Amino acid sequence: MPDIDNPYGIFARYSADLSLFLLVADCGQLSRAAELAGLSQPRLSQRMKSLEEALGKGLLRRERRGVALTRDGQALRAALAPHLGEAAAGFARFQRPARRRTVVIETDLAFASLRFLPVFPSLCAAFPELGLSLLTRQLPEAGADREADLRIRMEPRQEESERTCCLFPERVMAVCSPGFLAAHPGLARPDPLQGLPLIELTSEHGAPWFTWSNWLEQLGPEPEVRGGGERISFNSYDHVIQAAEKGLGVALGWRGLIDSRLETGALVPALPAAARAEIESGHGYMLRMLARQPGEELRAVYAWIRDNFSG
Structure with a gap:
């Protein structure tokens, strides 16, 4: 497949939803994550479902007081959080004007x-x-x-x-x-x-x-x-x-x-x-x-x- 040698292209398809996934994982609540992301809760919930369907794995378990990560969700978070967190912080520094x-x-x-x-x-x-x-x-x-x-x-x-x-x-x-x-x-x-x-x-x-x-x-x-x-x-x-x-x-x-x-x-x-x-x-x-x-x-x-x- 042509995408095998193009990891950036593959990642680009999911990057926005993966960032939202990490936000949900950090907040533990769809409502709070949706507020921080500037989305409605139904819209955020739909995007998480679409991500799970695209990956073929369940990532979130809905509970009475929020959401919890499944085993696959924990593995995905562990793989992404250090790198995307560093990338997000670096981009924030890039956006700030130099003092x-x-x-x-x-x-x-x-x-x-x-x-x-x-x-x-x-x-x-x-x-x-x-x-x-x-x-x-x-x-x-x-x-x-x-x-x-x-x-x-x-x-x-x-x-x-x-x-x-x-x-x-x-x-x-x-x-x-x-x-x-x-x-x-x-x-x-x-x-x-x-x-x-x-x-x-x-x-x-x-x-x-x-x-x-x-x-x-x-x-x-x-x-x-x-x-x-x-x-x-x-x-x-x-x-x-x-x-x-x-x-x-x-x-x-x-x-x-x-x-x-x-x-x-x-x-x-x-x-x-x-x-x-x-x-x-x-x-x-x-x-x-x-x-x-x-x-x-x-x-x-x-x-x-x-x-x-x-x-």
């Missing part, structure tokens, strides 16, 4: 909203084969985080290496809206901030960035220069900048984060030219690779961020 490698970048809310998100689409376009995820915290922890592959954090500047670089140093100036500057001509006096509302970012003691207190101490020792009036506090630097743009007071502006606002004129330097200091600290936004053995993809993302943000 993309994900690179998680952790940074603070200020850097994310004011600097990173505007260029994040370009980063994703540069690495279409990767899943890029941005994890934001008010103050990222200095220790290793299993969730993150890269970290961008304000911290003391250190010597650069293959795994660490400074994207830009901490340089801070006082800024306000053009309208606020026009409405407060006193900003041109020697005691420019005396009595003016100062917008600040709330933080725990020892936050690794300038606060109004330590920035004013760096600006000058005179008490009137270190002054200021009402303090308006927000727990998000994005809100600090929005409040300054709305004319609510004077804020500290980090170069590298607010440059686009200065370029468009949404914010302007608050102090006169003679006192318009950009005070620089020993801190900066440091980019670090956290993985002990970073792969080529992670190194490429690190290099992209370094090249597009450094300066």
